[in-house]
Amino acid sequence: MAITGRTAALAALGALLVGLLMPRWLGVLVVAAVLLAGILLDLALAAAVRPLRLDRTGDTTIRLGEQATVNLTITNPGRLPLRALVRDAWPPSSWAPGTEVTASRHRLTVPAGERRRLTTVLRPTRRGERQAHTVTIRSLGPLGLAARQGSHRVPWTVRVLPPFTSRKHLPSRLARLRELDGRTSMLLRGQGTEFDSLREYIPGDDTRSIDWRATARRSAVAVRTWRPERDRHILIVLDTGRTSAGRVGDAPRLDAALDAALLLAALASRAGDRVDLLAYDRRVRASVQGRTAADLLPSLVNAMARLEPQLVESDARGLVAGVLQRAPRRSLVVLLTGLDAAPVEEGLLPVLPLLTHRHEVLVASVADPRLDEMARARGNLDAIYEAAAAEQSRTERRHTAQRLARHGVTVVDAPPATLPPALADAYLALKASGRL
Amino acid sequence: MSSTPGAAPQHPAPQQAPPGPARPAPGGPGTAAPDTSLAPTVRQLWARSRGILVALLILLVFGFSYAVFRSGEHHGQLDPRSPDRYGSRAVAQLLEDHGVTVDVVTTTADAAAATGPDSTLLVTDPDMLDRRQLGVIHQAAADSGGRTVLIAPGPTAVSTLLPGVDATATAGVDDLAPACDLPEARRAGDAHLGGLLYRHPGVPGATSCYPVQGLPSLLRVPDTTGQGDTVVLGTPDPFHNHRLDDEGNASLALQLLGSRPHLVWYLPSLSDDSVGEPERQDFSDLLPSGWRWGAWQLAVAAVVTALWRARRLGPVVTEPLPVAVRAAEATEGRARLYRRANARARAAEALRQATRARLAPLVGVEPSRAQEPDILLAALTAHVEAPAPQVRSLLYGPAPEDDSALVRLADDLDALEASLHDWQVRSP
Structure with missing residues (x-):
């Protein structure tokens, strides 16, 4: 049960009554008795919450940045009308900060024996799955003094897919692809067979x-x-280990990697290649295999929706074993990982020959624009030390990239905004030179 | 809503692959919808609360039995109606048998009113009286001509009631000899006394009896009229029921309390507020009563408001948050370490190395040979106006001496790079 602000206001007004008319214990008692009687009457005449039947319909999948509408149907089987304040609770990231209270609360009246539908609009701020929490219903009595309150659990899941913001680059890359294909008048000869x-x-x-x-x-x-050759096999490998957790700008590295992977997959599937996906840190987090071109992107975004960076060191040996198992014949292996010196030198480099021996390998990494910003810092001593540290980091990254390149690996290192087109261009360049 | 599949066929169409959430069957009329309510049933409520109920019951039973079996024996101490070991019903009855009327009073006002030349005032516990009550008693007893018997008053009480007398030491209660010529004590002989011991420097006419180590445990001080007196005992033992028949206790008690036909037996109590200060009024007395009761009702309203605001509309929803570690954090930390260690040499080398790596492609040197001084300098001298030794010391010179030199070095490196860029823009 719950009491309302009206009860509190009446109790405060009762002070006037007591003070002016009955300045005795009796006055206080009379006011309390009247309020109590009203509350009890309200509780008796409020519709019960437990027998209500609730049911959901609505969106199950949206892309990040869009809004999902989820309907909640409340059926009132009792003999009393339901005047209710309903809170449809979802996890906090289902709404923009500050709007969750207005977005989750609804007032509605359901006459006896009827049903009404209310609509909750979600605007998730993060990728992943949002599961409905509880539906709390406060059923007010006719006087508005007191209410019966109870909760129901009506499960529903809204899956929030990666936004794929880089799809704006897709038309230009498809045009380049058609040039490669010899379909346009400008022939750009490929080296394929x-x-x-x-x-x-x-x-x-x-x-x-x-x-x-x-x-x-x-x-x-x-x-x-x-x-150029068609029907090649491309395996996109996402490293979801600790290096993917670092935030670049406002999003973790992994999100930029997902965006790049989606653009590459969209482009490659239009180019007639087969695309598989593997997300790995110390075990397989997601795997998409053997999808047709039409089915590929929905499968990919669904697999990616639930990927989160794990705070563990990636197991490069296991990752390579997984790749070799999924790519039996010569393939393009696109490895989206970090270029930090220690993990690459200790983890990836020792096992890289296993991959480069059988496959074409492309390593793509999300660079941090903050490093460039720091490297440009001048003016005072702190800034100079920042610049020196940033230059040191950039030199290390460059050395790591050079060491990878020495193994015959193509390296793409770009900040989040330009990584997807850069990766797509690297793919087109490989295709044009017939290295697939 | 999300994008329509037809408009942008290359985009994934989210609706095509709904990951079927666990949804209940549509609850149409006739089909029994599953119960989704989270409110606990009566059975669950019982299961949840029975532990607490059992604990409460155990606590109650334990408390009750403790009260029954372990109640203190000092209950009703020195009460003339109490037949307990530490009560004083025996003395009171003996006094009544000797024709002394015993009146029990519990308030200071009653006690003060009952004083007079033919009455004895017995204060069983003077330490329980506050300063104001002591003053009232002192004023009433001082010149009444009657007798006042004080049982074991502490330093504060005795100095107020008998100015000049002081309670200085304590001793065990023992069988003591009178050792004085007070008639009551001489007739009674040995008695159980001790407890608090008193000193009376310069009090005229005071009689000291039953001394321990030279300090009396019974003291008689006559008042200024010569009619009345005040008797102080260091311990209540002679009046207790179970001690009354030992030694001369009964004789002493009867003589001390039975010297006047009337005995006022004052049992001080904490709830006694008979001695008020009439001139003092607090704020609430000045308010009309309507205000006071209105304020009470407002307090009730405040409680109701608290109840209204305290009830939440459902539980707080929590959610695991992704980690927030900036990718550049390690680099920023390294910058702070350089700063703390004043690693000028290392910082300068990092800046020089980066500049050399950037300059090399501008002057046609392979990136892999950018760090070799002779090759890079030879290529550079053709393109920059600055003299060769200066460029060499800038790019390969010693570490800067102080902080300002480091800042200057960074600026000079920037200037060198900018001049080469300018040259590139101008020349082709």
């Missing part, structure tokens, strides 16, 4: 691609066009 078609020579074409046999058969000079 798959023969596409013959067409007439245009000045500017590579003379090495002239097909003399075909030229001899017809009156004009014919060139062969090639198209």
